[in-house]
Amino acid sequence: MIKFHEIYKSAKEKEYILDALESGSVSGDGKYTYLVERELSHIFATDKILMTTSCTHSIELALDLVKRDERDEVIVASFGFPSLATAVLKAGFKPVFAKVDYDDMNIDPEHVKSIINGNTRGIIAIHYGGFSFDIDKIMKLKNDHDLFLIEDCAQAFLSKDGHRILGTIGDFSCFSFHGTKNITCGEGGCLVINSNDESIFERAHNIRQKGTNRRAFQRGDASNYYWVDKGSSYCPSDILMAYLYGQLEEREYIQNRRKYIFQSYFDFFKDGKNDLVESFSGMKNSDGGNGHLFYILFKDSHNAQSFIDHMRVREIAVHKHFYPLAQSPMGQNFIEGSSFEGENDLFDRLVRLPLHVMMEDGDIETVLKALKDYF
Numbered sequence: 602m603i604k605f606h607e608i609y610k611s612a613k614e615k616e617y618i619l620d621a622l623e624s625g626s627v628s629g630d631g632k633y634t635y636l637v638e639r640e641l642s643h644i645f646a647t648d649k650i651l652m653t654t655s656c657t658h659s660i661e662l663a664l665d666l667v668k669r670d671e672r673d674e675v676i677v678a679s680f681g682f683p684s685l686a687t688a689v690l691k692a693g694f695k696p697v698f699a700k701v702d703y704d705d706m707n708i709d710p711e712h713v714k715s716i717i718n719g720n721t722r723g724i725i726a727i728h729y730g731g732f733s734f735d736i737d738k739i740m741k742l743k744n745d746h747d748l749f750l751i752e753d754c755a756q757a758f759l760s761k762d763g764h765r766i767l768g769t770i771g772d773f774s775c776f777s778f779h780g781t782k783n784i785t786c787g788e789g790g791c792l793v794i795n796s797n798d799e800s801i802f803e804r805a806h807n808i809r810q811k812g813t814n815r816r817a818f819q820r821g822d823a824s825n826y827y828w829v830d831k832g833s834s835y836c837p838s839d840i841l842m843a844y845l846y847g848q849l850e851e852r853e854y855i856q857n858r859r860k861y862i863f864q865s866y867f868d869f870f871k872d873g874k875n876d877l878v879e880s881f882s883g884m885k886n887s888d889g890g891n892g893h894l895f896y897i898l899f900k901d902s903h904n905a906q907s908f909i910d911h912m913r914v915r916e917i918a919v920h921k922h923f924y925p926l927a928q929s930p931m932g933q934n935f936i937e938g939s940s941f942e943g944e945n946d947l948f949d950r951l952v953r954l955p956l957h958v959m960m961e962d963g964d965i966e967t968v969l970k971a972l973k974d975y976f
């Protein structure tokens with residue numbers, strides 16, 4: 602069986618985890634959190650980075666940092682992960698669903714433009730599959746309408762848009778190191794704050810540490826450790842950061858192998874005319890991706906299902922992806938009065954191929970042969 606996903610085990614992660622355990626550095630903000638933050642600071646060229654327990658928590662934290670006014674709507678793509686809508690709700694905003702562009706499954710700037718109104722406060726946009734959404738158009742809308750922009754980079758660690766690394770453009774950027782991601786620690790995330798305003802960074806630390814001034818106190822800048830703000834507990838254990846540090850050390854190998862597998866699939870689709878397929882990963886623009894996933898969007902859900910059956914017979918695991926938020930049981934509560942009611946058939950038309958570092962060359966060949974036989 603060719604698995605859809607399998608976690609890569611880096612050479613040193615066990616050693617680092619044991620070191621964290623044996624040195625007693627098991628709660629948050631210890632040695633490995635510092636080491637990970639230092640690596641990420643180099644990658645993103647900023648020190649405004651906070652390690653968190655998940656991308657979901659990073660989005661919640663970012664939303665807590667947004668300045669409030671009377672506007673209460675936040676636009677998210679309907680073809681997206683529930684975390685976005687859930688975080689929006691928890692923060693007291695209302696989610697408003699936007700379409701995606703079927704050529705790359707990223708949020709459609711034209712549709713976003715058409716649904717912005719006097720109540721719109723911000724946009725959370727996913728870089729789907731590690732490929733950048735149309736940053737320039739979304740940034741223009743952000744600037745023209747005085748909105749906040751959160752980049753959901755859960756799938757886009759180390760991806761680029763031209764020379765820009767994703768996660769350095771919006772006001773806030775949220776990453777995931779969940780077990781399904783390229784670089785993982787099981788459950789984890791980080792928040793990148795793209796502002797030089799130290800007070801926002803300090804406040805983020807307070808919110809992340811249960812609403813306390815723990816950071817200032819530890820620095821010696823506060824005489825007491827006490828409650829200063831609303832907050833939650835978003836700080837990961839140093840054991841997780843030890844795991845992540847081991848993975849980060851091998852990021853080049855991990856990314857290169859994933860990109861190699863991605864390229865093999867991409868090459869199969871890029872040249873061939875395909876009557877069955879509406880789009881596939883990298884079709885619109887294949888630059889800058891991180892080899893996170895490879896999707897095929899079929900024109901017809903029956904073909905998608907027959908493809909899934911074909912791959913199953915060959916013992917190759919393939920998966921669908923997001924169930925559109927607007928169609929989901931919870932999302933139905935937020936579409937009343939909206940001219941856009943979601944994309945009913947997307948869930949049944951999009952199929953992802955296996956893509957992970959544990960795949961051997963023979964596995965890639967087997968998948969390619971199965972693609973050739975089907976198409």
Ligand SMILES: Cc1ncc(COP(=O)(O)O)c(C=O)c1O
Pocket residue numbers: 654655656657658682684685727753755756776777778779781789790
């Ligand atoms: C686009 C997107 N955003 C957010 C998340 C949530 O990430 P986490 O599990 O780290 O909270 C995911 C998880 O798969 C995702 O794909």
